[in-house]
Amino acid sequence: MPTINSLDDLKRIREEALRKREVKSASGQKQIIVGMGTCGIAAGARDTMKAILDQIQTEGLTGISVTQTGCVGLCEMEPIIQVKIGDGEKVTYGKIDSEKAAKIIRDHVIGGVVVKEYSITL
Amino acid sequence: MKELSLHILDIAENSISASSSQITIAVLEDIVNDRLRICITDNGKGMSTEMAQKIMDPFVTSRTTRKVGLGIPLLKAAAEMCDGFLTIESQPGIGTKVTVEFQRSHIDRMPMGDLTTTILQLVVSNPQINFIFIYSVNELEYIFDDNLLKQELYDLSLTEPSILNYIKDQIETGYHEIHPEVEY
Numbered sequence: 001m002p003t004i005n006s007l008d009d010l011k012r013i014r015e016e017a018l019r020k021r022e023v024k025s026a027s028g029q030k031q032i033i034v035g036m037g038t039c040g041i042a043a044g045a046r047d048t049m050k051a052i053l054d055q056i057q058t059e060g061l062t063g064i065s066v067t068q069t070g071c072v073g074l075c076e077m078e079p080i081i082q083v084k085i086g087d088g089e090k091v092t093y094g095k096i097d098s099e100k101a102a103k104i105i106r107d108h109v110i111g112g113v114v115v116k117e118y119s120i121t122l
Numbered sequence: 123m124k125e126l127s128l129h130i131l132d133i134a135e136n137s138i139s140a141s142s143s144q145i146t147i148a149v150l151e152d153i154v155n156d157r158l159r160i161c162i163t164d165n166g167k168g169m170s171t172e173m174a175q176k177i178m179d180p181f182v183t184s185r186t187t188r189k190v191g192l193g194i195p196l197l198k199a200a201a202e203m204c205d206g207f208l209t210i211e212s213q214p215g216i217g218t219k220v221t222v223e224f225q226r227s228h229i230d231r232m233p234m235g236d237l238t239t240t241i242l243q244l245v246v247s248n249p250q251i252n253f254i255f256i257y258s259v260n261e262l263e264y265i266f267d268d269n270l271l272k273q274e275l276y277d278l279s280l281t282e283p284s285i286l287n288y289i290k291d292q293i294e295t296g297y298h299e300i301h302p303e304v305e306y
């Protein structure tokens with residue numbers, strides 16, 4: 001019983017996404033990168049990323065792309081996430097659980113203010 | 123790692139690091155013969171037979187090879203504890219296939235855990251890679267192939283709320299339709 005996405009479905013999803021996507025603000029695309037190396041996964045990166053995706057869904061946050069990367073060489077600070085707003089500097093955060101991720105989305109991704117207490121230097 | 127679905131995520135990450143453009147994840151539950159098999163196949167850069175043997179040994183791998191960490195040896199040990207095995211077939215330039223099998227009802231067999239979250243995260247956070255997820259329980263089979271989806275939505279972020287909703291719903295519905303109520 002294979003479920004193949006029907007083209008009609010996808011066209012509808014596409015239009016819906018385009019309609020809902022807010023006009024790109026001056027700040028540009030918001031990007032969240034989650035470290036998914038073995039170290040990150042063992043430290044709970046999947047739960048952190050799940051929390052981020054859940055928040056995007058429940059609050060209907062548009063214009064945020066969530067991608068992933070491998071081990072960045074700071075295994076003891078995992079789960080690590082990085083936030084980049086438009087052409088701005090990439091900010092790295094360490095030991096990010098679901099709650100800290102929620103605060104980073106609220107304050108930094110939406111609000112534009114770096115959460116200094118969780119940020120680390122690579 | 124406490125869940126097989128976390129190991130699946132970990133092995134798929136190796137495939138991503140190997141510059142694959144297509145990754146197939148198959149989870150096959152054979153309740154009749156009491157076996158659980160997981161196959162992760164990619165078309166990445168592959169490796170020599172010698173290297174494929176080496177990465178199973180934690181003492182050889184842990185520091186010298188950067189691409190593969192402790193993930194493979196840990197999963198291999200877990201499978202062998204449960205009357206199972208782990209094999210790696212690989213060819214440079216062709217790709218790699220990791221197969222791991224367990225006695226499904228073995229008392230030490232790790233639970234599958236949140237498999238749909240693993241698949242969802244791989245699909246949405248790697249827009250450039252085609253993922254095929256095959257889940258079967260005895261003769262029932264569910265296939266999720268994101269190829270058409272990624273072609274059709276190529277210029278949109280897959281983490282837009284409405285797209286995310288759609289993909290999550292597809293994977294979860296298909297999985298739960300055939301997933302047995304009780305895991306053991």
